[in-house]
Amino acid sequence: MAEAATTGNREALGGIVLIGATLLALAVANSGLAAGYDAALQAKFGLSVLHWINDGLMAIFFLSVGMELKHEMVDGALRDPRAVALPGLAALGGMVVPAAIYLSLTDLTRGWAIPTATDIAFALGVLALVKGVPPGLRSFLLTLAILDDLGAILVIALFYGHDLQVMWMALALLPIAGMVTLMRRGIESPWPILALGAVLWVCVLQSGLHATMAGVVTAFCLPTRSRSGGQPLHDLAGRLQPWVAFGIVPVFAFANAGLPLAGLKIEGVALAVGAGLLVGKFVGVLGMTALASRFMPLPQGVGWGHLAAAALLAGIGFTMSLFIGGLAFGSGEEMNAVRAGVLGASTLAALGGLILLRILSGARASA
Numbered sequence: 361m362a363e364a365a366t367t368g369n370r371e372a373l374g375g376i377v378l379i380g381a382t383l384l385a386l387a388v389a390n391s392g393l394a395a396g397y398d399a400a401l402q403a404k405f406g407l408s409v410l411h412w413i414n415d416g417l418m419a420i421f422f423l424s425v426g427m428e429l430k431h432e433m434v435d436g437a438l439r440d441p442r443a444v445a446l447p448g449l450a451a452l453g454g455m456v457v458p459a460a461i462y463l464s465l466t467d468l469t470r471g472w473a474i475p476t477a478t479d480i481a482f483a484l485g486v487l488a489l490v491k492g493v494p495p496g497l498r499s500f501l502l503t504l505a506i507l508d509d510l511g512a513i514l515v516i517a518l519f520y521g522h523d524l525q526v527m528w529m530a531l532a533l534l535p536i537a538g539m540v541t542l543m544r545r546g547i548e549s550p551w552p553i554l555a556l557g558a559v560l561w562v563c564v565l566q567s568g569l570h571a572t573m574a575g576v577v578t579a580f581c582l583p584t585r586s587r588s589g590g591q592p593l594h595d596l597a598g599r600l601q602p603w604v605a606f607g608i609v610p611v612f613a614f615a616n617a618g619l620p621l622a623g624l625k626i627e628g629v630a631l632a633v634g635a636g637l638l639v640g641k642f643v644g645v646l647g648m649t650a651l652a653s654r655f656m657p658l659p660q661g662v663g664w665g666h667l668a669a670a671a672l673l674a675g676i677g678f679t680m681s682l683f684i685g686g687l688a689f690g691s692g693e694e695m696n697a698v699r700a701g702v703l704g705a706s707t708l709a710a711l712g713g714l715i716l717l718r719i720l721s722g723a724r725a726s727a
Contacts, residue, residue, distance in 0.1 A: 374605035375485020381610035382617045389618030413615045419575040424604045426579025427597040447503035453648025458640030465632035471688040473515045475636025477680030480505035483673040490717040496659030501670045520687040521569045528567035535560040539581035546587040616682045619699040633701030641675035669716040675709030
């Protein structure tokens with residue numbers, strides 16, 4: 361119980377820090393500091409600062425995501441196929457419908473994956489702000505968001521590579537082979553695998569695939585248990601998670617959420633992304649859940665109001681949507697339109713989900 365409370369408090373605090381970083385980015389981008397903000401992000405240290413953040417720090421973010429995925433597959437919610445089925449179908453609906461809405465509203469097809477993503481940290485952070493939420497709802501939303509992240513990882517790997525270099529892709533197999541060998545031997549320390557993961561990052565960066573994929577592959581090569589009975593994956597995840605929640609993700613938000621508001625218009629890509637997240641996620645998640653509920657039970661203690669709130673929270677794309685938007689459009693006016701759609705829809709989705717959960721929590725407390 362104490363561990364669950366600590367997790368909830370950390371998730372809520374992480375969401376607050378993320379909001380603060382976003383508001384700071386918006387304030388700076390619309391002040392006299394805007395030129396310096398842009399210049400700092402484009403400053404070169406081999407790669408630009410923005411590139412180091414989006415390809416370097418975010419590789420650590422994806423390492424954390426990959427570790428959570430592996431943990432859930434081995435010891436958590438994804439271990440039982442019956443528990444995965446309902447949120448898995450909901451996640452599928454929450455990817456297909458937003459993509460369809462996006463494609464129906466704009467001909468800039470490269471951004472179709474932007475509204476398919478859910479920001480797991482932000483969504484769970486909002487959920488943690490409400491007391492009395494049924495435990496089954498958190499499990500449903502967590503599983504949905506994890507599977508959504510897995511879908512986003514596959515989309516990035518398959519659709520957002522460029523100018524693939526076969527030699528570097530072949531060289532990337534060497535550190536992967538080394539990591540798999542160490543994993544199979546039940547290595548006590550994760551550091552040799554992380555060192556090979558750094559080599560893999562360089563190879564993947566040069567190959568034309570997105571470098572963050574190195575983080576996911578490295579995570580899946582970490583052993584869950586060592587020969588002495590230790591838990592390298594669990595221990596590293598626990599040490600890394602605060603750095604991700606309170607360091608990497610806010611830094612990413614500050615670097616990528618700086619949207620100039622002067623002359624802003626919600627049309628084109630902004631409208632397509634916003635509608636995909638706010639409407640598409642809600643319709644896709646709730647609609648697919650309704651269809652699937654004819655064949656499988658809802659989580660214990662979770663009603664349709666709770667599921668509607670979860671469907672709204674799934675529309676908080678934020679980190680993952682901004683990340684995919686950067687892969688799709690780089691920088692410039694189109695990326696500003698992506699920022700407008702993501703920030704606007706994510707804000708409305710968070711507020712809508714929070715308000716609905718508080719109403720449901722109040723009604724439950726007075727019953």
